[in-house]
Amino acid sequence: MQVVEETRRLQERADQVRAAGRRIALVPTMGALHAGHLALVDAARAKADEVWVTIFVNPTQFGPNEDLERYPRPREADLAACRGRGVDLVFAPREPGFYAPGHQTWVQVSDLTRPLCGQGRPGHFRGVTTVVTKLFLAAKPHVAVFGEKDFQQLAVLRRMARDLNFDVEVVGAPIVREDDGVALSSRNRHLAPEARSQARVLVGSLDVAERAVREGVFRGSEILARVRAELARAPLACVEYAELCDPDSLETCPEALSGPALLALAVDFPSADGGEGARVRLIDNRVLYPHPHRQEPPR
């Protein structure tokens, strides 16, 4: 496995691989790799000849009061995990070297970044789309794989690739869950023990909503009322949002659901290192199919 730290070197390698007629699948990450990331690697492997992983904690997608400093950076363990999974190349630029000094160019998707996480994290998606653009230009992949846990991020990146004519297929990979159903996230390790056991309430709420739809409840307000009642069972949980929206446009669903609806949740919990304001923000989602004839969500 090759480890590359410089952008120019990565571009040269991409040119060589492309000239040899080989396809590159990219898995962009911020490191602290877990089984969810390794599932992205497997999905990438099925799509190309070479799997490349990027490891970069992107400062521009963190707000001033977010966890940039304490975001885990277990570089050696991450490299070992990639090696163990048969990754061909890891791009791990030294921070903050991936951005030129005085960087002032941004990529921004408009409407899709306003609801959900865009409300509480202004500037977050601008940082994501900018860094992913830079990664696409550096690694020149044919395919890029992202997790469906970050459903809004995936929708935004798909739209960006389409709008800017990137010749990159953006692929989503299913959420990977721990044994108790909690979606895998690099942030789970920061949860206080009691918060970790209550974090199950997110997937529990998704189950409640799915059950309601199966029972024939198609009114959005009724489904969300059941979801909020379930979330309230976790006293440490502080709900940022619980919303039903169109999986493609991310616009709020009409009261009477008639097609696929994305139930998106963001909930924060106390962190293990304590302190006022030291919270861990978890997200989760599921597409509900309120129509008796199930349809796949738009891609």
Ligand code: PAF
């Ligand atoms: O999902 C992530 O880990 C990050 O947002 C990404 C896509 C690697 C960009 O920094």
